[in-house]
Amino acid sequence: MEIHPYLTTKTLVPENQESPIHFLRSQKIFPLPYFYRRNHFSYPFLLPNLYYLTIYGLVHHPSYFHLEQLKLMPSKSFVIPLECAGNQRDKFIPKVFGEQWKGGAMSQAEWKGVPLKDILSKACLQKDAKEVVFIGADCGRRTDTVGVFYYARSLPIAKALHPDTMIAYECNGQPIPFKHGYPLRLIVPGWYAMASVKWLQQIIVIDQPFTGPFQAVDYIYYPHKNSDANKKPVTTINVNSLIQFPLDFSIHDTGTIVIEGIAWTGNGVITQVEISVDNGETWKEATLASQHDEPYAWTQWSFVWEAYEKGEYIILAKATDSSGRTQPFAAMWNRKGYGYNAVQKVHVKIE
Amino acid sequence: MEIHPYLTTKTLVPENQESPIHFLRSQKIFPLPYFYRRNHFSYPFLLPNLYYLTIYGLVHHPSYFHLEQLKLMPSKSFVIPLECAGNQRDKFIPKVFGEQWKGGAMSQAEWKGVPLKDILSKACLQKDAKEVVFIGADCGRRTDTVGVFYYARSLPIAKALHPDTMIAYECNGQPIPFKHGYPLRLIVPGWYAMASVKWLQQIIVIDQPFTGPFQAVDYIYYPHKNSDANKKPVTTINVNSLIQFPLDFSIHDTGTIVIEGIAWTGNGVITQVEISVDNGETWKEATLASQHDEPYAWTQWSFVWEAYEKGEYIILAKATDSSGRTQPFAAMWNRKGYGYNAVQKVHVKIE
Structure with missing residues (x-):
């Protein structure tokens, strides 16, 4: 099938x-x-x-x-x-x-x-x-x-x-x-x-x-809802990441869960992806896949999580690039909704 | 194409x-x-x-x-x-x-x-x-x-x-x-x-x-997060509706917008669909399509909205069935998330 x-x-x-x-x-x-x-x-x-x-x-x-x-x-x-x-x-x-x-x-x-x-x-x-x-x-x-x-x-x-x-x-x-x-x-x-x-x-x-x-x-960042003050053009891709697995609000059995995703930036290369499985209290480094000399490609990353205890968890992913930029905890709000790059957040339930 | x-x-x-x-x-x-x-x-x-x-x-x-x-x-x-x-x-x-x-x-x-x-x-x-x-x-x-x-x-x-x-x-x-x-x-x-x-x-x-x-x-409604009290089985489909057009958070030109959707129920037939384009301050009846003697089919409905004034609007749709049930403004929360049927809400911007 x-x-x-x-x-x-x-x-x-x-x-x-x-x-x-x-x-x-x-x-x-x-x-x-x-x-x-x-x-x-x-x-x-x-x-x-x-x-x-x-x-x-x-x-x-x-x-x-x-x-x-x-x-x-x-x-x-x-x-x-x-x-x-x-x-x-x-x-x-x-x-x-x-x-x-x-x-x-x-x-x-x-x-x-x-x-x-x-x-x-x-x-x-x-x-x-x-x-x-x-x-x-x-x-x-x-x-x-x-x-x-x-x-x-x-x-x-x-x-x-x-x-x-x-x-x-x-x-x-x-x-x-x-x-x-x-x-x-x-x-x-x-x-x-x-x-x-x-x-x-x-x-x-x-x-x-x-x-x-x-x-x-x-393609202009307008930081205010009712005024065009402080606008600036959208250009370079922000440092960013995506958690591809597990999915948000998904339910899993106890055991090993391989958290996987990608990270990317328009300014240099990804140097680090940090993962938290306790909503930001503690962080550990994800393993980054080799880039094979591709200067622009996204970086695949993974993190092995031993999810032996039942409960609800919030998984975060935070990428840093070689220009020193790190994903913020809140994205810069703007009226047309461009450039979202806040730290990724995924809720899971282990039962 | x-x-x-x-x-x-x-x-x-x-x-x-x-x-x-x-x-x-x-x-x-x-x-x-x-x-x-x-x-x-x-x-x-x-x-x-x-x-x-x-x-x-x-x-x-x-x-x-x-x-x-x-x-x-x-x-x-x-x-x-x-x-x-x-x-x-x-x-x-x-x-x-x-x-x-x-x-x-x-x-x-x-x-x-x-x-x-x-x-x-x-x-x-x-x-x-x-x-x-x-x-x-x-x-x-x-x-x-x-x-x-x-x-x-x-x-x-x-x-x-x-x-x-x-x-x-x-x-x-x-x-x-x-x-x-x-x-x-x-x-x-x-x-x-x-x-x-x-x-x-x-x-x-x-x-x-x-x-x-x-x-x-x-397939049990559990009304409480941490207790199974007052649980009851999921059976009959709640009275419900869906706004198919326009889409939530979509942007439109000024002019005539035909709001369209469906309404359905597991208990009788749909007798009325009411539409509000001002977040519930005023309501008008949508036009219901004929059911052609199909006792279980959903009911297609439409409502012609003259959207001549620019601004942000909240469109609501609320269905009623022949058993006297009407969509509530808030769905009955339950731990496993069944039977959502709150009044439909779609945000649109006319510019």
Whole structure:
């Protein structure tokens, strides 16, 4: 009798579905059907044979590239977790509006492509270039403004020129699946995935901050409910962890329980994961799996817990990265619910 | 581009997956792949050609029936919602341990079978018969006791003899899918679905209360956390409703929003569904769809809301049935989290 996990449906139009991440333990790379799907609009209509990536604006050589040309250029590939900025939004207290993502607005794959800097270098940036705008083929209306918008995001020049920021054309050794950006997707390692624009069609170099709604309205941390004071853009992935097993509010027999999960960061590598099985009174270190020289991949961890005494327990997991960041006990609340990264908490009953 | 909802995975062993009930609006009968799956154990191994339903105990004519024999007997069919007693368990406050079902531990299908009373009549009940025990083919261990148990439940004689309690062999016009009880499943209209034993193999008539763990330990309302005082068995489905659209904490444009959902009860029919869009200050009646003479089917309802003013709203839905029961504002808390049926509450933001 075959038993499979499934994506969890959040909305169908646009399609937003979570990865069954708790049921994909010890999988460094997720099968593509289990990759989470997050869209702002309906899927775009593309004519692949006529598909060119154009680059213009403040460049000396406005140009365009066909997928086949890009494949002939030197490439890089990395195992990269993509995490929606709204992942775990459902855990904010007070609750915030928006897709109620639990832990599965996140998946990991091997992405292969051409360093963006090589493309920019061919186009030859002008001296006053400040930002690079990336425009996808998907477009539609918003609930908060009148008009039709393409999904578009910018990067500051420094991030655009980072040697690992890439125009990807392969995912797990295959052409990128259509739902995940075929034929070309920008991949920005270390940033939340709103930066990794799917169905990338146009690159425009500009000399001022980009003000499209997905840059200047969404993907902004607003710390206050009724004012925009102290807002700042969502960029680098926070240090974070997920307990994949056991599940929250699950019931177990007495005996050995292997607590398992992943930890990740957009700034360096994970150096430590601490586990508490007594709601934070005492902590012990989890065992971290080897990263095999993958600088961006999440770190799998495990912790053997001898649960011989019946009762209710609260298990916590707390990750620390090489930049010195540690998960906070409470996530920084913000009105749109981005960047949740509080210490993980799972309730279990041993009976 | 095809977009489908999926089951939501709760556990894989045993398989427990929720129906994407919010995305199956206006579907009186769910496609079987979208039927929720709720198991206590791994799937059983059956040898269908050797499959007989045996009936023994306090009967004058102990006997057995093959599926093909049952198909030749007079049959009944009804559209019946099956609802797990733990449906919406995730909403109890304080939280309770167990599968964290949201609203989708519930599905509706057309079930066809032989009235159980006809089988009991052929076997001829003895005078001191008090309960009828139904044993499925699935078995395994429990976390709270030593030993291996079959999944087994009993009915009092009166419910067993109810003309609509049936031994089903078809679901939506096909043989029952294996995961839902092939070849034979007891169907008990009006009771929570723990009573509708899958892979039914044995029927035993007894003269005292059945004390198997799925009868005397599980599926009991325990109103207190640390004592078993005032416990009572889970039987009839509570009057209840579900708001399928809009989704909780979703964001919408100003304009007309059709609030849609279902209401159901194990005791009579739904007579009224009231909707509030101001967190209970004012109420209006929803429009109920015709039941087409289906005595057990859930009732689809809808309510047109002119949401012209921006802001945050709390939508409530409250159903009443023909037995005079109305959904309470707080569900009766119980330690194992059964029978949640509080007034539905959905938060939306109009912007």
